[in-house]
Amino acid sequence: MSLHKTPVVTDLSKQTLLTLRTLSASQDVNPGGLKNYEKLGGYAQLKRIVTEKVKATDIITEVKTSNLRGRGGAGFPTGLKWSFMPRYFDGTKYLVCNSDEGEPGTFKDRDIIRYNPHQLIEGMAIAAYTLGARVGYNYIHGEIWQDYEIFEEALLDARKAGYLGENLFGTNFCFDLHAVHGYGAYICGEETALIESIEGKKGQPRFKPPFPASYGVFGKPTNVNNTESYASIPWILQHGGQAFQDLGVPNSGGTKLFSVSGHVEKPGNFEVKMGTPFVELLEMAGGIWKGRTLKAVIPGGPSTAVMPASAIIGATMDYEGLSKAGSSLGAGSMIVMDDTTCMVKALKRLSYFFYEESCGQCTPCREGTGWVYRVLKRIVDGEGKMEDLDLLTDISNNISGRTICALGEAAATPVLSFIKHFRPEFEYYIQHGKSMVTGK
Numbered sequence: 120m121s122l123h124k125t126p127v128v129t130d131l132s133k134q135t136l137l138t139l140r141t142l143s144a145s146q147d148v149n150p151g152g153l154k155n156y157e158k159l160g161g162y163a164q165l166k167r168i169v170t171e172k173v174k175a176t177d178i179i180t181e182v183k184t185s186n187l188r189g190r191g192g193a194g195f196p197t198g199l200k201w202s203f204m205p206r207y208f209d210g211t212k213y214l215v216c217n218s219d220e221g222e223p224g225t226f227k228d229r230d231i232i233r234y235n236p237h238q239l240i241e242g243m244a245i246a247a248y249t250l251g252a253r254v255g256y257n258y259i260h261g262e263i264w265q266d267y268e269i270f271e272e273a274l275l276d277a278r279k280a281g282y283l284g285e286n287l288f289g290t291n292f293c294f295d296l297h298a299v300h301g302y303g304a305y306i307c308g309e310e311t312a313l314i315e316s317i318e319g320k321k322g323q324p325r326f327k328p329p330f331p332a333s334y335g336v337f338g339k340p341t342n343v344n345n346t347e348s349y350a351s352i353p354w355i356l357q358h359g360g361q362a363f364q365d366l367g368v369p370n371s372g373g374t375k376l377f378s379v380s381g382h383v384e385k386p387g388n389f390e391v392k393m394g395t396p397f398v399e400l401l402e403m404a405g406g407i408w409k410g411r412t413l414k415a416v417i418p419g420g421p422s423t424a425v426m427p428a429s430a431i432i433g434a435t436m437d438y439e440g441l442s443k444a445g446s447s448l449g450a451g452s453m454i455v456m457d458d459t460t461c462m463v464k465a466l467k468r469l470s471y472f473f474y475e476e477s478c479g480q481c482t483p484c485r486e487g488t489g490w491v492y493r494v495l496k497r498i499v500d501g502e503g504k505m506e507d508l509d510l511l512t513d514i515s516n517n518i519s520g521r522t523i524c525a526l527g528e529a530a531a532t533p534v535l536s537f538i539k540h541f542r543p544e545f546e547y548y549i550q551h552g553k554s555m556v557t558g559k
Contacts, residue, residue: 131143133391133403134389134390134391134403135366135374135390135391135392136374136390137351137354137366137373137374137390138231138235138238138347138350138351138354138374138376138390139230139231139234139235139376139388139390140159140235140238140354141155141156141159141234141235141238142234142235150234150235151233151234151235151236151237151269151273152276153237153273153276153277153280156235156237156238160357161237161238161241161353162237162241162280162282163357164241164245164353164356164357165241165244165245165248165282165287165353166288168245168248168356169248169287169288169290169292170288170289170290172290175206175248175249175250175251178245178248178249178356179198179201179202179249180198180360181198181355181356181359181360182197182198182201182352182355182360183196183198183199183202183360184198184359184360184361184364185197185198185351185355185360185361185363185364185372185373186360186363186364186367186369186370186371186372186373187348187351187352187355187363187372187373188370188371188372188438189344189345189348190345190346190347190348190351190375190376190450190451191217191220191308191344191345191346191347191348191450192222192308192345192419192420192422192449192450194438194447194448197344197348200332200342200344201246201249201250201342203330203332203333204250204251204332204340204342205332205333205340206251208251208339208340210339211253211254211337211339212250212251212252212253212339212340212341212342213252213254213255213256213335213336213337213339213340213341213342214243214246214247214250214252214254214255214256214296214341214342215255215256215257215258215310215313215314215317215331215335215336215341215342215343215344216239216243216255216256216257216258216343216344216345216346216349217258217308217310217313217343217344217345217346218232218257218258218259218260218345218346219258219259219260219261219301219307219308219313220260220308220346220450221260221262221303221304221305221307221308221476222305222308222420222421222422222450222452223420223421223452223454223469223472224378224380224381224417224420224421224452224453224454225378225420225450225452226378226380226388226452227347227376227377227378227388227450227451227452228345228346228347229260229263229266230376230388231346231347231350231376232259232263232266232269232270232346233266233269235350236269236270236273237273237276237277238350238353238354239257239346239349239350240273240274240277240282240283240296241282241352241353242348242349242350242351242352242353243255243257243296243349244282244283244287244294244296245352245353245356246342246344246349246352247294248292248294250342252294252342253293253294253295254294254295254296254297255294255295255296255297256296256297256298256299256317256336257270257296257297257298257299257346258299258301258307258313258316258317259298259299259300259301260301260303261300261301261302261303261304262303264300267298267300270298271298274296274297274298277296278295283295283296299316299317301313301316301322302316302322304316304322304476304478305472305476305526306322306323306324306476306477306478306524306526307322309324309524309525309526310331310343311324311325311327311331311524312324312325312478312524313343314331314335314336314341314343317336318336318337321478322478323478323480324478324480324523324524324526325523326523327523331343345450347375347376351363351373351374355373360372366392366393367392367393367394367437368393368394368435368437368439368440369439370437370438370439371393371394371437371438371439371440371448372393373392373393374390374391374392374393375390375391375392375393375436375437375448375451376388376389376390376451377389377390377391377400377436377451377452377453378450378451378452378453379400379401379403379404379453379455380452380453380454380455381453381454381455381456381457382407382408382409382411382455382456382457382460383401383404383405383406383407383408383455384404384405384406384407384408385403385404385405386404387404389403389404391403391436393436393437393438394435394436394437394440395435395436395437396433396434396435396436397416397418397431397432397433397434397435397436398432400436400453401413401455404455407455407457408457409457411457411458411459412428412457412458413428413432413455413456413457413458414427414428414456414457414458414459414460415427415428415456415460415462415540415541416428416431416453416454416455416456417446417452417453417454417456417533418431418434418436418441418446418447418448418449418451418453419441419446419447419448419449419450419451419452419453420449420450420451420452420454421454421469421472421473421529421533422449422525422528422529422530422532422533423446423447423448423449423532424445424446424447424532424533424535424536425446425462425533425536425537425540425541426444426445426446426536426540427540427541430444430445430446430540431444431446436448436451446536458556459556459557460556461544461554461555461556461557462537462541462544462545462556463495463498463499463544463545463548463554464499464554465537466495466533466534466537467492467495467496467498467499469533470488470491470492470495470530470533470534471492473488473491473492473526473529473530474488474489474491474492474530476526477526477530478526480523481521481522481523481527483517483518483521483522483527484518484522484526484527484530487514487515487517487518487527487530487531488518488530490514491511491514491515491518491530491534494507494510494511494514495511498545498548498549499548501552501553503548503549504549505546505549505550507549508538508542508545508546508549511534511538512534512535512538514534515530515531515534515535516531516535518530518531519531519532543555544556
């Protein structure tokens with residue numbers, strides 16, 4: 120198949136490739152092919168664990184030691200999450216991979232699928248063995264059809280090679296994995312909405328509890344992790360949990376893929392050690408484009424608080440570092456804005472996204488996101504009033520914490536943080552009917 124293209128990667132020498140390690144081993148047309156992955160020792164950990172009948176508790180302990188935290192945005196400890204799955208459930212258990220990265224600025228998981236799908240498959244198979252799951256699903260975002268086809272091809276190769284299916288390696292362990300093509304809805308990145316979609320229903324979040332570990336796909340115990348999280352598992356089992364932890368910093372083990380976009384010279388994905396200084400990551404991305412200066416950064420995707428240059432310039436890219444600096448790591452979707460950016464118009468565009476993507480199930484989110492967008496549009500149209508800033512704050516505070524899922528907080532966070540850090544720009548726009556930055 121002609122689905123693969125030679126990857127264009129920026130300066131691999133400065134990166135610590137773990138989930139994308141096939142790129143360092145080969146610049147072939149298909150670096151993520153099965154043969155290339157096997158040359159790196161691919162599927163050796165799965166075979167060892169299954170044939171040696173390694174205890175599930177030992178594997179979970181190793182994952183806990185690694186301090187791997189969920190890479191989809193929430194940052195929940197993976198090993199702890201695995202321990203929630205019932206060990207002695209008499210029935211089918213499921214495994215789900217959340218590859219539905221629909222948030223603006225997020226494009227890391229698709230590169231794992233594109234360039235290293237077999238490491239993801241092996242990670243999921245190891246998780247299935249550990250948690251007693253027989254069936255798995257990889258839910259892939261609806262707008263990346265080519266990557267869905269690449270993953271289907273990888274699944275076919277893995278089955279032919281005996282890494283998926285019945286009685287793997289001559290044992291009684293059986294596991295099969297299926298790709299599910301999503302519908303492009305942002306809300307399906309929420310784990311229970313994703314589960315609803317897998318079941319063929321409208322993608323809307325469920326009330327929690329019960330949590331997926333007890334009531335997930337088809338009402339059965341289900342573990343849901345992000346693509347990057349599962350893809351880290353083979354390396355952890357090969358080198359040890361402590362080695363993974365040592366790559367990062369306390370409370371943030373291992374490496375992290377950062378999707379860097381916006382006003383930089385070399386946008387793209389960069390896999391670096393947790394705790395890497397922001398300035399080093401920015402340098403890898405070529406620095407601010409066109410010789411301009413840094414104004415602001417959204418470090419983890421629009422659902423995380425925007426940070427002015429003064430706040431992020433000394434920060435480190437890890438959970439604790441960004442929290443102390445006033446934001447959060449999120450999915451590692453770093454959007455960089457230079458000094459020509461109008462923060463009023465930027466917030467209006469982000470608010471429109473959340474308004475469009477609200478599933479409509481919860482009144483505060485369904486109505487509130489629309490109000491926020493319309494107020495911001497009124498300001499940009501030159502019809503704003505000073506009291507609109509307090510109104511935006513009030514609406515956002517009444518959305519946050521009053522919805523079934525976290526989309527409410529995701530919609531409120533940019534509003535509150537943009538106004539907090541760049542209030543003079545909003546006041547100027549209201550007073551003059553035009554941007555302080557662009558004059559338009």
